[in-house]
Every structure is written in C-alpha cells, then in structure tokens.
Amino acid sequence: MGIARVNARRSALGRMGHPSGKSRVTSTPGPLVEIGSLLGGLLAWELLGRVLGLSWLPPFSACVGALIDLINQGLILAQLADSVQALAIGFAAALLASFVIAFLMAEFELVDLAIGPYIYAFFLLPSIALVPVFLAVFGIGDLTRLAVIFVYCFFYMALNFHTAFLERDSALMEMAESFQASRWQRTRYVVVPMALPLVLATIRVGLSRAVKGMINGEQFIAIYGLGGLIETFGGEFAAVKVFAVILVVVALALVLDVLMRLLDARWTRWAAA
Amino acid sequence: MITVTGLNKTFASKVGGVPVLRDVSFEVRDNEFVSILGPSGCGKTTLLRILAGLVDHDGGSIQVEGKEVSGPGPDRAVVFQHFSLLPWMSVLDNIGFGLRLRGVPKAMWSKQALQLAQLVGLQGFENFFPRQLSGGMQQRVGLARALAVEPAILLMDEPFAALDEQTRLLMQEELLRITQEAHKTIVFVTHSMEEALLLSDRVLLLTGHPGVVQEYLEVPFDRPRDRSITTSLEFQRLREHLWEQLRRTQTRDAVDSSDVVA
Numbered sequence: 001m002g003i004a005r006v007n008a009r010r011s012a013l014g015r016m017g018h019p020s021g022k023s024r025v026t027s028t029p030g031p032l033v034e035i036g037s038l039l040g041g042l043l044a045w046e047l048l049g050r051v052l053g054l055s056w057l058p059p060f061s062a063c064v065g066a067l068i069d070l071i072n073q074g075l076i077l078a079q080l081a082d083s084v085q086a087l088a089i090g091f092a093a094a095l096l097a098s099f100v101i102a103f104l105m106a107e108f109e110l111v112d113l114a115i116g117p118y119i120y121a122f123f124l125l126p127s128i129a130l131v132p133v134f135l136a137v138f139g140i141g142d143l144t145r146l147a148v149i150f151v152y153c154f155f156y157m158a159l160n161f162h163t164a165f166l167e168r169d170s171a172l173m174e175m176a177e178s179f180q181a182s183r184w185q186r187t188r189y190v191v192v193p194m195a196l197p198l199v200l201a202t203i204r205v206g207l208s209r210a211v212k213g214m215i216n217g218e219q220f221i222a223i224y225g226l227g228g229l230i231e232t233f234g235g236e237f238a239a240v241k242v243f244a245v246i247l248v249v250v251a252l253a254l255v256l257d258v259l260m261r262l263l264d265a266r267w268t269r270w271a272a273a
Numbered sequence: 274m275i276t277v278t279g280l281n282k283t284f285a286s287k288v289g290g291v292p293v294l295r296d297v298s299f300e301v302r303d304n305e306f307v308s309i310l311g312p313s314g315c316g317k318t319t320l321l322r323i324l325a326g327l328v329d330h331d332g333g334s335i336q337v338e339g340k341e342v343s344g345p346g347p348d349r350a351v352v353f354q355h356f357s358l359l360p361w362m363s364v365l366d367n368i369g370f371g372l373r374l375r376g377v378p379k380a381m382w383s384k385q386a387l388q389l390a391q392l393v394g395l396q397g398f399e400n401f402f403p404r405q406l407s408g409g410m411q412q413r414v415g416l417a418r419a420l421a422v423e424p425a426i427l428l429m430d431e432p433f434a435a436l437d438e439q440t441r442l443l444m445q446e447e448l449l450r451i452t453q454e455a456h457k458t459i460v461f462v463t464h465s466m467e468e469a470l471l472l473s474d475r476v477l478l479l480t481g482h483p484g485v486v487q488e489y490l491e492v493p494f495d496r497p498r499d500r501s502i503t504t505s506l507e508f509q510r511l512r513e514h515l516w517e518q519l520r521r522t523q524t525r526d527a528v529d530s531s532d533v534v535a
C-alpha cells in the first residue's frame with residue numbers, strides 16, 4: 001500500500017521513479033530538473049560519440065539521422081505497429097488472466113493453495129528461460145511472441161494483484177456488513193477500491209515488463225517487430241541503426257508510462273496528500 | 274423495544290476462553306436513549322457489536338421487537354467510534370452508502386444524502402473526500418450515513434471520544450437536537466459520565482471483567498434538554514453517584530486481581 005500511495009501522489013508528468021513525490025509541492029522545478037538531466041545526458045552522449053569515435057558508440061545526432069532515414073524507408077513504422085499490436089494482445093490477455101486469478105485466489109483459499117505455489121515458482125524463474133520452450137511448442141511465429149509477452153508480466157501482476165486484494169480493512173468490512181452488504185457488495189465497494197492504487201502501480205510496472213518481453217521475444221524470433229529489427233541490424237554490426245530502433249523502444253515505453261501515470265493520478269485522487 | 278436477557282459472551286483464545294460479558298440483562302424502550310457506561314475493557318463495544326448482529330453471543334437472548342437477533346438488519350444502524358468512512362467515496366457517496374447497498378436508485382439516494390448532509394451541517398462539503406474533513410466532520414458523515422437508512426435503532430460506539438473537547442460539546446448538542454426531532458431508539462456507548470447523563474433517559478452501568486450490569490439508572494431530566502442541566506444540583510448528585518459506583522468496582526477489581534496473584 002505504501003508504494004501505491006506514493007505512486008498515487010506523484011504528478012502525472014516527469015519523475016522517473018524516486019518515491020519522494022509528496023515533498024515536491026514547491027511549484028515547478030520537478031519536471032524542469034528531469035528534462036534538464038535528460039538533455040544533459042543526450043549532450044554527453046553526443047560529445048562522447050564525437051570525441052571517442054568508437055564504432056559501437058555513434059553520437060546521438062547520427063542515431064537520430066539514421067532513425068529518420070529508416071522511417072523514410074518505411075522500415076520503422078510498420079514494425080512499430082506490428083510490435084504494439086502484439087504488445088496490446090499479449091498484455092491484455094495477461095492483465096485479464098492475472099486479475100481474475102488473483103481475485104479468485106484472494107476470495108477462495110482453496111484456489112490460493114492449489115495454484116499459488118505455481119504462480120510464485122514461475123515468478124521466480126527468469127522468464128527468458130521459457131523462450132526456448134515456446135519456440136519448441138509454437139514454432140517461430142506470432143504465438144511465441146505473445147507467449148513471451150504474457151509470461152514476462154503475468155506472474156508478476158498475478159502476485160501483486162493477489163497482495164492488493166488481500167488487503168482488507170477489517171473495520172471497513174465490518175461497517176459494510178453492518179449495512180447488510182452482500183459478499184459481492186463488500187468486494188465491489190470495499191475490497192476492489194482499496195486494492196486500486198496497488199493495482200494501478202502494478203499495471204504500470206507490468207506494462208514495462210511486457211515491453212521487455214516483446215523485445216526479447218522478437219529478438220529470438222528475429223523476423224518480427226522492433227526486436228526483429230534490432231536483431232537484424234545487430235547482425236550487420238550497424239550500431240547507428242540499433243540505437244535508432246532503441247530510441248523508438250524507449251519512446252514507446254515512456255509514452256505508455258506517462259499514460260499510466262495520468263490514469264493513476266485520475267483514479268486515485270482520493271488518496272492524494 | 275430491545276430485550277436482552279442473560280447475555281453471555283466469551284471470546285475463544287488459545288489459553289481457553291476470555292469471558293467478556295456475563296449474565297447481562299436490560300431492556301430499551303422504543304424512542305428511549307440509553308447510554309452504556311463503563312470502564313475500558315468491560316465489554317461495551319462487544320455488547321454493541323452483538324446488538325448490531327456483527328458478532329455472535331454464546332448464551333442468553335437478544336430480541337428486537339420480539340425477534341431474536343441473528344445478524345445485521347435494516348432496523349439497526351451503527352455509528353462507529355473511528356468513523357469507518359470509505360476514503361475513496363465523497364461525503365455524499367458515503368452518506369448514501371447504505372441506501373445504495375439496498376438498491377435505491379441513484380437519483381433518490383443522492384437526494385436523501387443531500388438533505389442529511391444539510392441536517393448534520395455539512396452543506397457545501399458534499400463532494401469532499403473524507404481525508405479533507407476534520408474529525409468532527411467525519412463523525413457527522415458517519416452519523417448521517419446511519420440516519421440515511423432510517424433505522425428504528427441507532428447504535429453508537431463512543432462516537433465523540435476521538436474528538437477534541439470543543440467539537441465534542443458541539444456534537445453532543447447537535448445529537449440532542451437531531452434525536453429530539455427524529456424519533457429514534459438509541460443505544461450509546463460512552464465512558465464519559467457527563468455525556469451519559471446529558472444525553473440519556475437511562476444509563477446502563479457496566480463494570481468488571483467480565484462485564485456485568487452494576488446498575489440501570491434513570492435520568493430524570495425533562496426533554497427537550499440543553500447543556501444548562503449540567504450545572505443543576507440533581508446532575509451533580511447523579512454524577513457523584515455514578516462515580517461512587519465506578520470507584521467501588523474499580524477498587525474491588527484491584528483487590529480481586531491481587532487475590533489472584535497471591
């Protein structure tokens with residue numbers, strides 16, 4: 001809950017992850033510092049790239065140039081769309097499944113006992129270890145990519161959702177009971193809203209894990225999406241192009257993260273400081 | 274009419290049972306205001322939760338309007354000591370919560386909630402979240418929420434104990450006003466002798482571990498009342514009497530427990 005509350009307090013824009021959201025009431029510097037830091041990093045990259053002249057570290061401007069070329073050649077946007085589509089399907093499936101399973105685990109102890117240990121075991125297992133299994137089962141294809149995206153975020157979200165749903169304030173539950181709330185109403189009006197901040201924080205992290213899964217899966221398959229491009233250009237030792245694609249991936253992850261924060265700020269207004 | 278006869282309650286624990294209430298009997302007439310007064314740990318909250326149907330009892334009987342209590346019911350509503358408001362709901366949604374659970378349409382419950390917000394002096398705060406309210410305002414929301422379901426019986430557990438002195442005095446007066454308008458049967462837990470005497474028709478004095486009924490005291494002041502009665506000789510005399518009773522049982526308890534140790 002602590003983490004979630006802090007997340008909820010955070011402003012929608014800016015701030016990469018340090019949990020000091022509350023003390024930032026003093027007007028504007030937060031986002032400015034972050035943007036400044038980002039620009040500084042890019043400048044350092046540019047200078048190092050130029051001064052050192054290393055083949056694996058092309059300057060930032062060269063990467064941006066390569067990216068524009070790639071876009072003009074029609075290589076980026078089609079693959080980006082392909083990746084995002086797979087991400088959407090894989091993540092949506094994982095979200096739905098983890099939500100339902102975690103909910104059932106929290107409501108029925110039997111379900112928890114029966115499948116809880118498996119969820120935990122697979123959570124501990126590095127997801128990448130499963131990729132060869134998927135390749136063997138589904139072959140080189142879309143299903144493998146979806147499966148990889150799924151396992152990268154499913155077990156993590158299921159465990160966190162479970163924790164969120166178990167957080168029951170006994171005083172509030174008793175209050176609801178005193179107004180003759182049915183079991184379903186207690187879940188609907190007490191358990192789920194109580195879980196919401198942690199649920200949203202989990203979806204945010206789960207989404208970033210899904211992006212990782214997408215890229216890793218595509219690198220294995222090497223024909224689809226942004227990960228496929230990275231793999232292809234990597235094979236050609238074309239560092240500029242690899243970085244160009246990585247820029248796209250980072251941008252995608254950032255956009256998704258900002259969207260989640262906006263949602264979070266909107267839905268957990270009640271918890272804000 | 275609430276009739277409690279020979280009520281016993283023991284909480285199960287690893288080292289056997291903890292007896293909390295023993296052979297408690299009393300009745301509350303319709304539209305009567307009864308305070309349950311007693312030292313900390315004598316089972317006041319437990320008794321109230323049993324009346325609310327939130328915990329089982331294990332001996333004796335509790336009847337409301339001649340029917341045995343077996344769980345929470347629409348005839349009773351609770352005002353909780355620590356407010357127990359839903360932090361993600363606005364004041365209005367919190368007040369309407371009980372009605373909403375009963376399937377009352379939104380247009381209707383929000384209209385009623387609006388009126389109740391006014392009654393308890395929260396107009397203008399309808400869209401605030403609980404965390405944006407002071408303790409006294411939160412307790413008013415709790416009171417309005419209980420009133421909203423129009424219960425015949427209001428069960429209140431030290432509703433003003435968490436408030437500062439000034440707010441408590443204001444809330445007491447407000448409760449006097451509200452209860453004198455709306456006819457309700459009220460069971461009111463408190464550990465304040467003044468509060469019990471000011472508000473009640475009768476005071477049920479509980480003492481000891483386990484709690485037993487020490488006395489069921491009539492409070493003879495006419496209604497409508499206001500705070501001026503607290504300066505009367507009669508009030509002072511009753512307060513002195515209650516204090517005497519409490520002190521006697523406290524010292525007796527102390528002797529009892531030293532016997533156990535010896």
Ligand SMILES: Nc1ncnc2c1ncn2[C@@H]1O[C@H](COP(=O)(O)OP(=O)(O)OP(=O)(O)O)[C@@H](O)[C@H]1O
Nearest residue numbers: 284285291293312313314315316317318319320464
């Ligand atoms: N759920 C429970 N399980 C076990 N024992 C309990 C439980 N609830 C209360 N008790 C015990 O019952 C006794 C009476 O508790 P209760 O809360 O009814 O006291 P109280 O009179 O309301 O006290 P206070 O004035 O401090 O609120 C206490 O000794 C407490 O330890």
Ligand SMILES: [Mg+2]
Nearest residue numbers: 317318319431
């Ligand atoms: Mg109590």
